[in-house]
Structures are given as structure tokens and as C-alpha cells.
Amino acid sequence: MNTKQSFYIGIDLGGTTIKTGICDGDGELLAVYEGPTEADKRAEGVLQNIELYVRELVSRAGCSWEQIAGVGAGIPGFLDFQQGLVKASPNLGWRNVAVKEILEARLGKTVKIDNDANAAALGEVWGGAGAGISNVVCYTLGTGVGGGIIVKNSLCQGFNGMGGEIGHLNVVPDSEAIACGCGKKGCLETVASATGIIYMAKEAVIRGEQTSLAAIREITAKDVLDEAKAGDPAAVQIVDRAAKYLGKSMALLSVVTNPQRFVVGGGVAKAGSYLLDQIDRYFREYALENARENVDIVPAVLGNNAGVVGAAGLHLFG
Numbered sequence: 001m002n003t004k005q006s007f008y009i010g011i012d013l014g015g016t017t018i019k020t021g022i023c024d025g026d027g028e029l030l031a032v033y034e035g036p037t038e039a040d041k042r043a044e045g046v047l048q049n050i051e052l053y054v055r056e057l058v059s060r061a062g063c064s065w066e067q068i069a070g071v072g073a074g075i076p077g078f079l080d081f082q083q084g085l086v087k088a089s090p091n092l093g094w095r096n097v098a099v100k101e102i103l104e105a106r107l108g109k110t111v112k113i114d115n116d117a118n119a120a121a122l123g124e125v126w127g128g129a130g131a132g133i134s135n136v137v138c139y140t141l142g143t144g145v146g147g148g149i150i151v152k153n154s155l156c157q158g159f160n161g162m163g164g165e166i167g168h169l170n171v172v173p174d175s176e177a178i179a180c181g182c183g184k185k186g187c188l189e190t191v192a193s194a195t196g197i198i199y200m201a202k203e204a205v206i207r208g209e210q211t212s213l214a215a216i217r218e219i220t221a222k223d224v225l226d227e228a229k230a231g232d233p234a235a236v237q238i239v240d241r242a243a244k245y246l247g248k249s250m251a252l253l254s255v256v257t258n259p260q261r262f263v264v265g266g267g268v269a270k271a272g273s274y275l276l277d278q279i280d281r282y283f284r285e286y287a288l289e290n291a292r293e294n295v296d297i298v299p300a301v302l303g304n305n306a307g308v309v310g311a312a313g314l315h316l317f318g
């Protein structure tokens with residue numbers, strides 16, 4: 001290994017697992033190392049674990065500590081990314097934790113933080129499906145709908161970190177709006193997240209619709225997508241609704257930041273082209289011609305590694 005080369009460390013801090021990764025300057029992931037979060041040890045214990053895992057990672061990757069040019073962390077919750085402060089993280093049970101200050105003291109490196117969805121989006125743009133494209137919007141369709149907006153190779157965080165919260169784009173008309181966890185209603189997340197898809201499936205069963213979903217005891221989003229592919233009318237309608245509002249949200253964003261590419265990842269996106277083709281159809285129906293021309297919608301490619309790659313990239317793009 002070239003001893004003069006610089007490397008970047010990314011940390012993906014989750015409620016149960018801390019994943020760390022080391023990238024070169026081109027966003028290539030060279031090694032990962034992970035261990036338990038042990039959230040019950042409170043912030044101080046978790047940050048100590050991070051230090052242990054990062055030092056182990058660097059030693060396993062075979063590079064020297066001096067070659068580490070920076071450390072980034074993707075953290076679930078509400079952050080003051082400029083101060084490097086976690087204001088509140090329900091997943092971790094944290095309030096007002098000065099992550100940047102504590103980790104910089106422990107590691108002796110510059111530390112940047114951002115929320116986990118922004119980090120995952122950045123990962124796809126730096127080393128994944130958006131590589132080489134400077135205007136991209138990434139969607140993560142998981143328990144919620146996360147997002148990241150990259151404009152001219154720079155992550156759009158906004159003045160207080162709410163930039164890119166595309167799960168809360170109000171796209172569902174009031175007449176059919178569902179209440180969102182954020183306290184509002186009609187958010188994209190209520191119809192396009194795994195949680196939203198499961199909710200709509202249960203509602204269809206409760207309404208007594210003729211559906212194969214009624215025979216499933218604990219319905220998952222994957223069940224709904226599988227049944228839709230098999231032609232179950234209720235499931236088809238739920239997926240169509242998710243695709244419609246995803247496509248509509250992309251049409252809105254296409255006249256805000258005019259991205260060249262939309263990258264779609266997360267558990268729900270594992271349905272592959274079945275879902276993406278439907279989203280694409282709605283996007284083209286809603287979007288202005290000049291804003292949709294030469295724009296594509298592609299699946300994410302980094303999977304669970306997007307978070308560490310993006311966190312590592314915070315030094316270059318954040």
C-alpha cells in the first residue's frame with residue numbers, strides 16, 4: 001500500500017451495530033469492521049466503542065494512523081451538523097451529545113457528522129450508482145423514507161439540517177392523506193415506506209377486500225410487493241399508490257434542483273424493476289419535459305455499505 005496515500009474513515013452508527021469503513025480518495029471501500037453499539041452504555045460508552053472499532057479497522061486495513069485524513073459519522077436523529085452535535089436521537093436514546101468534540105479528542109482527527117440518510121445518499125453519489133454525476137437525488141425506502149440531495153457535488157443540508165428530508169414532502173392530497181409520524185399528514189413516507197405499505201395492506205384487509213394478503217399473519221412490505229407481482233388486485237393498488245407519489249415527488253424535485261439521476265435504495269427498493277418502472281412512468285407523467293429529458297431512475301448499488309462510504313465522503317462533499 002502506498003504510504004503517502006490519504007484515506008477516509010466512515011462510521012455508520014445504528015441502534016444495534018456500529019459499522020466502520022475505510023475508503024480511498026475515490027470512494028472505493030477498502031475494508032469494513034463492525035461491532036455492537038451497546039447503546040445501554042450511554043453516549044460515552046458508545047463513543048468509546050467507536051474509537052475501538054476505528055482503530056481496529058485501520059490496523060486491519062494495513063495503513064498507518066497518519067494516513068487517515070478525516071473521519072465522518074452518519075447518525076440517526078436530529079443533528080446540528082455544523083457544531084457536530086446530536087440534538088436528539090430516539091434510536092440511541094441520546095440528547096445533546098457533542099459527538100464531534102468527543103471523537104476528535106479520542107481520535108485526534110477532524111470529525112464531521114450528518115444524519116444517516118444523507119450519509120447513505122452521499123455514499124451512492126461518491127462510490128455507487130451516482131458516481132460521476134454531480135446532480136443527484138437519492139431515496140432510501142426503508143422503515144421511513146430517507147433522502148439526500150446532491151447539487152453540484154455538494155450535499156444540500158439546508159440552514160439547519162432539514163434539507164433532503166424528502167420523506168416529508170407533502171404529496172398525497174388531503175382527501176386521501178394518512179397521518180405521518182412527524183405530526184403532519186400526506187407525507188410521501190406514509191405511502192412509500194415499508195411502514196406505510198404495511199399500514200395500507202392492513203387497512204385493505206380490515207376493509208374486507210378480496211386479497212391474498214388476508215391470509216398472511218404478519219404482513220411485511222416484501223409480502224405486499226410479492227403479491228402485487230403475482231397480480232393480487234389490492235397489493236397492485238398499494239404498490240401503484242407508492243409508485244405514483246414517489247414519481248410525483250421526483251417531478252417536484254426535478255424543478256427544484258433539476259437532478260440528472262434519481263437513485264432508489266432501501267429494503268422496499270429490492271422489488272427491483274417492478275417498482276422502478278412504475279415510478280418512472282409516473283415521474284414522466286408528472287414532470288416537465290425539459291426537467292425529465294435524459295433523467296434516469298436507477299437502483300442503489302452499495303446496499304448496506306452506502307452509509308459508511310458516504311460518512312467517509314463527508315470530508316470531501318459535506
Ligand SMILES: [Zn+2]
Binds near residue numbers: 167180181182185
Ligand atoms: Zn411526515
